Amino acid sequence: MMLKETIALVTGGSRGIGRAISVRLSASGAFVFINYHQNEKAAAETLRIIQDKGGNGEICRFDVSDFTTTQKAIRNIVKTKGAIDILVNNAAVSIDGLFVRTKEQDWNDIIDTNLKGTFNCCRAVTKHMMKQRSGRIVNISSVVAEGGNAGQTLYSASKAGILGLTKSLARELGSRNICVNAVAPGFIDTDMTGSLSEENRAKIISQIPLSRPGTPEDVAGTVAFLVSRDADYITGHVIRVCGGIYI
Amino acid sequence: MTVEEQVKNIIMEQLNVTEEECLPEAKFIDDLGADSLDLVELIMAMEDHFGLEIADEELAQISTIKDVIDYITSKQST
Numbered sequence: 001m002m003l004k005e006t007i008a009l010v011t012g013g014s015r016g017i018g019r020a021i022s023v024r025l026s027a028s029g030a031f032v033f034i035n036y037h038q039n040e041k042a043a044a045e046t047l048r049i050i051q052d053k054g055g056n057g058e059i060c061r062f063d064v065s066d067f068t069t070t071q072k073a074i075r076n077i078v079k080t081k082g083a084i085d086i087l088v089n090n091a092a093v094s095i096d097g098l099f100v101r102t103k104e105q106d107w108n109d110i111i112d113t114n115l116k117g118t119f120n121c122c123r124a125v126t127k128h129m130m131k132q133r134s135g136r137i138v139n140i141s142s143v144v145a146e147g148g149n150a151g152q153t154l155y156s157a158s159k160a161g162i163l164g165l166t167k168s169l170a171r172e173l174g175s176r177n178i179c180v181n182a183v184a185p186g187f188i189d190t191d192m193t194g195s196l197s198e199e200n201r202a203k204i205i206s207q208i209p210l211s212r213p214g215t216p217e218d219v220a221g222t223v224a225f226l227v228s229r230d231a232d233y234i235t236g237h238v239i240r241v242c243g244g245i246y247i
Numbered sequence: 248m249t250v251e252e253q254v255k256n257i258i259m260e261q262l263n264v265t266e267e268e269c270l271p272e273a274k275f276i277d278d279l280g281a282d283s284l285d286l287v288e289l290i291m292a293m294e295d296h297f298g299l300e301i302a303d304e305e306l307a308q309i310s311t312i313k314d315v316i317d318y319i320t321s322k323q324s325t
Contacts, residue, residue, distance in 0.1 A: 127291060130284075130288060131288075172284070175282070175284060176284065
């Protein structure tokens with residue numbers, strides 16, 4: 001129970017990787033705020049899983065792409081719980097398609113949620129973490145941020161932006177004992193990757209040295225490590241959890 | 248407590264300095280050993296304590312304890 005009595009916020013915690021992270025952090029003892037935007041039923045299900053395992057948490061609706069709403073929501077968490085120890089920026093959308101056919105709105109939607117959402121949440125927690133003289137931020141990026149992927153130009157751009165944010169923030173906040181790291185998942189079995197055809201799926205898996213897609217739990221385990229005391233001396237790092245698809 | 252006393256208390260707590268070091272002309276960075284992040288934290292603490300907002304443009308004019316006291320006094324009298 002290494003995270004006993006810590007307060008965590010996981011954005012996009014209702015499904016997929018976010019759900020697995022929420023469940024895993026709560027299993028380590030953290031009180032987890034499960035942020036969601038639209039799918040309340042799925043968020044409630046994440047909370048039920050947590051409670052079934054004897055953990056504690058709360059669902060928490062806000063749109064990470066909205067600066068003011070996000071500030072308010074996080075201020076509320078600090079007000080009711082007295083602290084914010086862990087932030088996991090996981091909320092993300094993906095609109096795939098060939099670049100030449102992309103729309104301006106696609107760019108706006110992806111950047112607003114993935115990159116600006118990460119900024120909004122970091123901006124809201126840093127003041128409190130600086131005062132606490134402690135904090136852990138884990139940003140969920142992607143291997144496509146480093147390796148690129150045809151059909152995911154906008155998504156890659158947003159996820160690469162997250163890496164720059166992570167590294168600069170790590171430099172700026174290190175003296176306040178705040179660690180900022182990124183996790184870059186590869187091909188993970190979630191709703192986001194579920195829409196692929198069997199053929200495309202098989203093609204991707206054939207490129208993975210570990211010969212299987214990742215699970216949300218694979219990613220959650222790495223996040224749990226980064227927010228634990230075992231990672232006290234790690235900041236500004238990017239850990240790929242991708243079965244070797246990008247080396 | 249006067250504004251001066253309140254300001255000095257916040258500075259002593261934030262920058263971990265003694266009352267003797269808190270001379271009106273003491274410069275935060277040169278004399279009190281603050282770095283840029285300390286200065287921002289100090290300003291945030293002042294904002295919380297006095298319930299006001301100090302704009303980034305105005306920050307440039309603040310470098311000594313007297314600057315802070317004068318700034319807050321002028322804001323409070325308006």
